[in-house]
Amino acid sequence: QVQMQESGPGLVKPSGTLSLTCTVSGVSISSSSNWWTWVRQPPGKGLEWIGEIYQGTDTTYSPSLQSRVIISMDKSKNHFSLRLTSVTAADTAVYYCARWGDYETLDSWGQGTLVTVSS
Amino acid sequence: SSELTQDPDVSVALGQTVRITCQGDSLRSYYAGWYQQKPGQAPILVIFNKDMRPSGIPDRFSGSTSGNTASLTITGAQAEDEADYYCNSRDSSGKYLLFGGGTKLTVL
Secondary structure: OOOOEOOOOEEEEOOOOOOOOEEEEEEOOOOOOOOOEEEOOOOOOOOEEEEEEOOEEEEEEEOOOOOOOOEEHHHHHOEEEEEEEOOOOHOOOOEEEEEEEOOOOOOEEEEEOOEEOOO | OOOEEEEEEEOOOHHHHHEEEEEHHHHOOOOOOEEOOOOOOOOOOEEEEEEEEEEEEEOOEEEEEOOOOOEEEEEEOOOOOOEEEEEEEHHHHHHEEEOOOOOEEEEE
């Protein structure tokens, strides 16, 4: 059974960089045939796809965030990470990591972590 | 297409049947996944591969697709089904992921 857990600072200053890690257990993320994904949800709003990574080599990003986001993978630690630069208050959200599974859906999710952008 | 459209609010009487829809051109090529989200919780998958349910999801949840519209049907809605429901799929190019704006389901 796949389990996923986000971690990282809950508070980031405006213009700074948001950095989160998703630790995965139950499967090797570097060898699985799945895309590993970041999704966010601003308070009171809907879900927004940020981007994804495949086997540590291929990445795809939302066009609206592409200039500010990098997703990477650490195979030795079985985790993948999100970096979002030049953050503003609009980046305040609950950030989720999730797996794009074999049936073309997000079949496993982390519990989410709230990141607030404020000075 | 780069959009999936959902009605923002839907209500249903306890024990009755409700259908939540999701429209988008990408649904002609890709099945929608449906997710249930309760306040303060992460989304959970309730329907995949058009009409399949993950283990543990009650069989009152079902899915279907016709043309550019995917539907999530709850037959005999229960109080615990009150939640936000989101659809998602790949976009028409297959490269990006899309989410619908979400539907808030109220069980009366």
